[in-house]
Amino acid sequence: MALRLKQIRRAREGSPWTGLWAVVAKEMADHLTSVRMRILEVLIALTAFGTVYAAILRLRSTVGQDPFLFLRLFTTEREPLPAFVGFLGFLVPLVAIALGFDAINGEFNRRTISRVLAQPIYRDALLFGKFLAGFFTLALVLTTIWLLVMGLGLLTLGVPPRGEEVMRSLWFLVATIFYGGIWLALALLFSIVFRQPASAALASIAVWLFFTAFWGMIADVLAQVLRPVRFGFPQEVLAQAQLGLALTRLSPNALYSEITLALLHPTVRALGLLLPIQLQGAILGTPLPLRQSLLLIWPQLTGLIAATILLFALGYVLFQRQEIRA
Amino acid sequence: MAELVIETKGLTKRYGDLVAVNGLNLRVKKGEVFGLLGPNGSGKTTTILMLLGLTEPTAGTVRVLGFDPVRQPLSVKARVGYLPEQVGFYDDLTARENMFYIAKLNGLRRDEMYKRVEQALEQMGLTDVADRRVGTFSRGMRQRLGVAEVLLKQPQLIIMDEPTQGLDPEAAREFLEIIHNLKAEGITVLLSSHLLYQVQEVCDRVGLFHQGRMVLEGTVKELAQRVLGSAYRIRLKADGPVPALEKALRDLPNVVRLNRSDTNVYELEAKSDVRAEAARAVVEAGGKLLGLDIEEPNLDEIYTRYFSEQG
Numbered sequence: 001m002a003l004r005l006k007q008i009r010r011a012r013e014g015s016p017w018t019g020l021w022a023v024v025a026k027e028m029a030d031h032l033t034s035v036r037m038r039i040l041e042v043l044i045a046l047t048a049f050g051t052v053y054a055a056i057l058r059l060r061s062t063v064g065q066d067p068f069l070f071l072r073l074f075t076t077e078r079e080p081l082p083a084f085v086g087f088l089g090f091l092v093p094l095v096a097i098a099l100g101f102d103a104i105n106g107e108f109n110r111r112t113i114s115r116v117l118a119q120p121i122y123r124d125a126l127l128f129g130k131f132l133a134g135f136f137t138l139a140l141v142l143t144t145i146w147l148l149v150m151g152l153g154l155l156t157l158g159v160p161p162r163g164e165e166v167m168r169s170l171w172f173l174v175a176t177i178f179y180g181g182i183w184l185a186l187a188l189l190f191s192i193v194f195r196q197p198a199s200a201a202l203a204s205i206a207v208w209l210f211f212t213a214f215w216g217m218i219a220d221v222l223a224q225v226l227r228p229v230r231f232g233f234p235q236e237v238l239a240q241a242q243l244g245l246a247l248t249r250l251s252p253n254a255l256y257s258e259i260t261l262a263l264l265h266p267t268v269r270a271l272g273l274l275l276p277i278q279l280q281g282a283i284l285g286t287p288l289p290l291r292q293s294l295l296l297i298w299p300q301l302t303g304l305i306a307a308t309i310l311l312f313a314l315g316y317v318l319f320q321r322q323e324i325r326a
Numbered sequence: 327m328a329e330l331v332i333e334t335k336g337l338t339k340r341y342g343d344l345v346a347v348n349g350l351n352l353r354v355k356k357g358e359v360f361g362l363l364g365p366n367g368s369g370k371t372t373t374i375l376m377l378l379g380l381t382e383p384t385a386g387t388v389r390v391l392g393f394d395p396v397r398q399p400l401s402v403k404a405r406v407g408y409l410p411e412q413v414g415f416y417d418d419l420t421a422r423e424n425m426f427y428i429a430k431l432n433g434l435r436r437d438e439m440y441k442r443v444e445q446a447l448e449q450m451g452l453t454d455v456a457d458r459r460v461g462t463f464s465r466g467m468r469q470r471l472g473v474a475e476v477l478l479k480q481p482q483l484i485i486m487d488e489p490t491q492g493l494d495p496e497a498a499r500e501f502l503e504i505i506h507n508l509k510a511e512g513i514t515v516l517l518s519s520h521l522l523y524q525v526q527e528v529c530d531r532v533g534l535f536h537q538g539r540m541v542l543e544g545t546v547k548e549l550a551q552r553v554l555g556s557a558y559r560i561r562l563k564a565d566g567p568v569p570a571l572e573k574a575l576r577d578l579p580n581v582v583r584l585n586r587s588d589t590n591v592y593e594l595e596a597k598s599d600v601r602a603e604a605a606r607a608v609v610e611a612g613g614k615l616l617g618l619d620i621e622e623p624n625l626d627e628i629y630t631r632y633f634s635e636q637g
Contacts, residue, residue, distance in 0.1 A: 012397070012399070013397065013398045013399075013400055013401065014400040018400065018433065019430070019431045019433070022427065022430035022431050023431070025430075026427050026430075030416075030418075110414045110415070110416065110417070111410065111412055111413065112414040112415065112416060114375075114380065114408070114410040115408070115410055115413060115414065115415075115428075115472075116428075116431065117380055118378055118380065118403055118406075118407075118408035118410070119403060119428060119431040119432055119479075120399075120400040120401075120403040120404040120431070120432060120433070121400075121403075121431055122399075122400075323381060324375060324380045324381060325371060325372070325375060325381075
């Protein structure tokens, strides 16, 4: 009787992670050999090479004057090419969506889902394994690109990067990976909601397009409607601007661009509004130490990670309740 | 009494207003081949999913190999092989790679995994095509690969959902042969089908499903006796005086029904095999016996008859 009670109280036997690494290994192998990923990798490598090369051509003239030369590799633009970070801002979501949009509905369409779930694993392992595989693939691709860029810089600029520059660009890499994580979690969520991979891909891209192209405008309009400037007091103007900024920050794109701004431009000492009174005593144009820059972007970075976890959790709940029969 | 491999009591599954499975009491003994038969949408697949813990029952209890699939799904799934309806594979991977993935999900150690994969491929006659992409496989080969994959975990029970659907007659016959062999190895098999005539020869016992209920259960012969009233149908061809022959045949013991379908063809339904008596009766009534056949009871017929009687 005691044993029976104990069995009833324990919700599930075994670990939800059983089989997780088998799923991760298989999915990563799939990602890394798929034609889809090859195309995207080539695309990213080409843009990386192109933009960084263009940046180098411009930077050569200023070697020795700029203390953060290596960071300029990522941010310098040369007409007609935009800077490398600008490209990453929209290529990373694309890659992440490509990694996730057919994760679950693909298993349904191939009729493999019931066979896989009939093995002694929980659904948790399948879903989390797929997320991790996508995340690791993304991390692998971005780290490779990062190494390529740094190597290219070493070869052509002829000066080694300083520790501070390496640390800043590493943090930038971490932030970029988590920025991809959001879109991966979103694509995974849509792959659970929609039975057709095409619908999931379109929905993911629609959300991305919404935040990239429209959310900024909508945030402005909303701020004007909700905090109208009626009498022209500075407080009113300030309130409107603050609301506008807060709304803008709901977009992962905005968070990511603030992070890159603070990390790759050490002289940036505040994100968003800055009143003259806050600048008292500051020596303008001097770079912040890395710790201070990190402190500046900490809310943005945790926001990115929190959004990823939230989206994944939503997908998890939906997937647990999904009926297996097609 | 033999050990029970599957036991359900009052098993029920509702999807909103729809009752997919209604108060099912199923008992499958160790070593037997049990067939869940019935039309599409009669609750067979839902029952199977509940047995595996892939869907939760609304009411009732399930025991599979002594485990509760709701609370101990891993123990159940480690011991039970499942071959889903129209089994799917990763088409871009080879047969062997597909098997490795499943073996890893089962937590097999590396050396054990290689051994079992080769053994299972060999057993299903797939060794020659093991390195071909599954995308190039025929329906019959996929089905055999499905069984090979199920054998990886050395199951005590194999559950197959519509295993012969979509197979050509030759492949279907081969597949039934495979089921025979599994049974010979002592593995219990539960299979579902709506193609009654195909599976009646491999099943020790069958359960007929209708609208979520198991309306009939037993061996094919028992069902025939219960539904058709007589398990033996004899076709007899004889020349001679019709009234005399008809009377002689009808008076035979155990004959339930007599029909004349052609001028000289008589169909007898009887509770026992009365071929010898019928032959003698024809001769004694002055007729010439031209042919004598016995028809095995047919599940299709049982099914049709049962539901036409139920209205």
